[in-house]
Amino acid sequence: MPARPEPIDAHAADNIRFIRDAMTRASAFTAIPGWGGVVMGATAIAAAAISGPPDNSLRWVMVWFGEAVVAAAIALATMTRKARRSGAPLSTAAPAYRFALAYVPPLVAGMILTPVFATLDLMARLPGCWLLLYGTALASGGTFSVRIVPLMGVSFMALGTVAFAAPAPWGHYFLAAGFGGLHIVFGLIIARNYGG
């Protein structure tokens, strides 16, 4: 039996769907905020100055918890602004969804491990843990973004690994170097080369 001819409008709709799918698959998540990273880096350096060396106190953890909330707010605001400016709002962008799916799990692991480290009197080792897991989040989420993002993730992971081996009282220096220094350096590169 001969195949029924395909209606011309079905073929046109299929072609438009194919173009949209190809564009979605090919588009990287480029809304990583460079300038937002620079501001996050500045607040992290301020947090390191306020917190001082890790001392197994609730105050020390709360300073960094506060810094995490501030950094997340800066990241979300600047990312939303950058995505809107590029014409691909976060709520509708498939690459943003894929990035989030890979980025969030290591951060959730960090949230679970923080009280575990605290109850085991390992608070002084939290800087290594946070840097390593944040780097993992960037490296895995970065596979759906521009090439510099996974590179930034690997840099955080390397710094976290060194922090584990370094003397515990140096923890706030590592946090300042990572969440401060690396955010500022990579933020400037992203802002310069990837649209702000």
Add this chain to the structure above:
Amino acid sequence: MAARSAARKSEVRSQKSEVGNPSRNPHSAIRSPQLLDRVIHERLRLGIVSALAVNERLTFNDLKRLLQTTDGNLSVHARKLEDAQYIACDKTFEGRMPRTEYRLTAAGRRALEKYVAHMEAILKAVRE
């Protein structure tokens, strides 16, 4: 070799010359299917142009992975798009490894926009 290249370019020119502007009159899109740009109408070539429309540059391997095709198939279709001047190819070395990068030209972007307009015109004409 030169003769083959000239023949290929002449074939591409004849395919491009069939392109019209159906968006001005949607019914012409249905009545005159020969207006279709046959250079990018082929699925793999349409995929290459669409992927490059949202990326400044893509390497040969990026495109191969995205479009899930073979080296030979991608080479042939990318060459047709190059001949039509819809994409440009840059060959460099990364260490000792050759690296081929493609980017969409202004003509390629216009062709894609015209092709999408053509498809939308068909849908509009059928609905009317």
